[in-house]
Amino acid sequence: KAGVTQTPRYLIKTRGQQVTLSCSPISGHRSVSWYQQTPGQGLQFLFEYFSETQRNKGNFPGRFSGRQFSNSRSEMNVSTLELGDSALYLCASSLGQNEMNTEAFFGQGTRLTVV
Amino acid sequence: AQTVTQSQPEMSVQEAETVTLSCTYDTSENNYYLFWYKQPPSRQMILVIRQEAYKQQNATENRFSVNFQKAAKSFSLKISDSQLGDTAMYFCAFMGVDSGGGADGLTFGKGTHLIIQP
Numbered sequence: 455k456a457g458v459t460q461t462p463r464y465l466i467k468t469r470g471q472q473v474t475l476s477c478s479p480i481s482g483h484r485s486v487s488w489y490q491q492t493p494g495q496g497l498q499f500l501f502e503y504f505s506e507t508q509r510n511k512g513n514f515p516g517r518f519s520g521r522q523f524s525n526s527r528s529e530m531n532v533s534t535l536e537l538g539d540s541a542l543y544l545c546a547s548s549l550g551q552n553e554m555n556t557e558a559f560f561g562q563g564t565r566l567t568v569v
Numbered sequence: 570a571q572t573v574t575q576s577q578p579e580m581s582v583q584e585a586e587t588v589t590l591s592c593t594y595d596t597s598e599n600n601y602y603l604f605w606y607k608q609p610p611s612r613q614m615i616l617v618i619r620q621e622a623y624k625q626q627n628a629t630e631n632r633f634s635v636n637f638q639k640a641a642k643s644f645s646l647k648i649s650d651s652q653l654g655d656t657a658m659y660f661c662a663f664m665g666v667d668s669g670g671g672a673d674g675l676t677f678g679k680g681t682h683l684i685i686q687p
Binding site for chain 1: 606612613614675679
């Protein structure tokens with residue numbers, strides 16, 4: 455069974471630009487969560503999608519948005535990039551149907567550098 | 570809001586020794602899950618062990634076990650017979666469960682960098 459796939463693995467963008475990151479969950483998983491990892495703030499929860507609906511949201515500005523498609527693949531978008539958005543963005547998938555399906559499987563991440 | 574605290578930024582032990590990583594958390598929720606994740610240099614987050622708050626018995630997975638003290642809000646990870654491949658960042662994480670049975674996102678601690686020396 456294929457794992458969680460994130461593309462691209464590395465990105466370099468300029469301040470003010472926007473970026474879209476993609477995450478393909480494990481087959482059969484309907485929940486996709488996104489996390490930002492930085493040396494200063496550590497790992498922070500961005501949002502979670504389940505069956506194409508945003509189910510939970512962390513404390514990030516509106517420049518960070520996401521969506522989920524009918525095949526459970528998810529995209530995350532960051533608009534008007536700032537230097538502080540440089541981070542490793544991790545995607546995690548789980549069955550997510552109820553509290554019992556809480557094991558999250560992570561992708562290898564997308565390393566975003568804003569210059 | 571919940572917080573997760575890992576007070577040991579870095580630990581170093583000899584191969585085959587036993588090591589314990591500390592984690593405390595703060596929450597007002599009664600129903601939740603606790604996790605330990607491992608992040609090796611490849612950056613891939615790997616689930617090590619999971620504990621349901623309603624279970625009194627401590628979770629065990631091969632060489633990994635936890636000491637879950639609910640009243641003290643403490644959740645430490647013990648690694649027995651440590652191996653070179655255990656070298657990684659270890660993150661303690663909390664997941665609340667809402668009244669509808671849905672799970673929140675993971676709240677992570679800052680991590681402990683564990684180094685296993687040959």
